[in-house]
Amino acid sequence: MKFKWFQNKLTFVIIPEANGSVVRVKLSRAVLWGAVFALLLLVGTSCFIYVQQMQSAASSYLRTTELHGKAAKLEQDLKHKNEAIEQLKNEIFTLSKQAAEVGSKMEEITRLRQDLLKLSPGSGSADQAVSAASPETPPASKAGGVGGPEIPVTAEQVRALASSTGARYTELAAEMNRLSASFVESKKQLLAQQERQKHIPSLWPTLSKHVTSPYGYRRDPFTSKLSFHKGMDIAGKLNDPVYAAAGGIVHSVGYDKLHGHNVVLEHSSGIRTWYMHLNQAEVDTGERVVKGQRIGKLGTTGRSTGPHLHYEVLRNGKSTDPAPYLPSHSRKDVK
Template identity: 65%
Template sequence: EAASAALGMGGPAVPVTHEEIRRLAMATGAAYMALQNEMNKLETSLSDSRQQLQEKQERLRRTPTLWPTDSRIVTSNYGYRQDPFTKKLSFHRGVDIAGKLDDPVYAAGGGVVHEVGYDKLHGHNVIVEHTSGLLTWYMHLNRATVRKGDLVDKGDPIGKLGTTGRSTGPHLHYEVLLGGKSTDPSGYLPMERTKEEKTKS
């Protein structure tokens, strides 16, 4: 009572009926349920946002956005050119990037090694599948350092630059295939060094 008096409490006692307690409990329960529903909606929304972010990050990881070599010396672009052997007009399906023998060649995007092979035209070569219908092809390697079926991350070394196959000197022929058809790789080659490339070197 001394504590109550010190706090200045008082007034007539008005008893609370059972009906008022029941209504108060129902209102409290309804407010709790509404809050619970709101929390469930927020949790679902957050989960959806997290999943969308993860899917976007995975798409970015698999999209070829890196230069496949440390060199930026492009000796032949995509499109029509004079063939270096026959001197006749021909269509070049990739870009040629000059470099030093045994320079590292990198996966331009994450994916699965689709093919590793050798033939007289392409030399030692590696094909990486990034998403369904999007592949990158690395030709004239001195040697491949991956095997078919290997998982590779963006920027992983996959081979050594060379001059095997139909080649006039050490370079990488880099090709991008979309839906089975070659497409201009320049759209996948950044103008400046990306964050991934800066951390790689």
């Protein structure tokens, strides 16, 4: 029965237009079912191929998306690293500028220190003390061997180091600014003190320091009566040089029977010095003199018993004892 079903034939009648002849096509059921099976096989194969292509495309899309994601992540990482490198470059540049500023400040402080040492008394010992207080640290190559495992540092650690170093440089720069300002002020004070010292009568006016009659009460050398001596008599040889005890201006140059040839110098702060019994004056009124400059020759003119210098110091017009102004050591010319 089954074989007969497959052996039956089907007739297809094709009717064209009105004037055309009718076409009859006879197909067996086996051929028809074979055609249907072939069509189904073709459709199934096409679907299978389509599904495979879709799966391949989806897999390719996923791989492409994953690669794009990785590429984007790598690009982002590269961007961050480039930013970190740029930041490190900026920090290194900033550190180099700060190092240059620190070096400049150190040079300035060194110059100021040298100036202060020159201005201060006993500069040699002070310089040795400073040198001894700050010994040179030997470099690592001379101090001994070095070693240990190599531990790489991260960019974050480098940034932290650069940041802390920069902060330290900033602190050092601020400290050096304070030191520099302090040194500048000290230098100004020393210069001012040195300038004042030039106009203070602290220099022996003669080569000799043999005082024959100090300031104060005494018996007059001519009358032997008690009298007040307003100055200091310093013995010396005739025509020994007489020096300005301080810098200033020649107030007067004159001669009289009491004081002989004499010179009065005007200094600062209302101080004057008076040099009497000179054999000869070597300056003129109004002339500016410096400390230690020769102003005359020691003599015995006027009311005098022998070659000596009557040296007098006046403050605001009143005589005062010259001894506290004079050093006990040998005379030094200070110009």
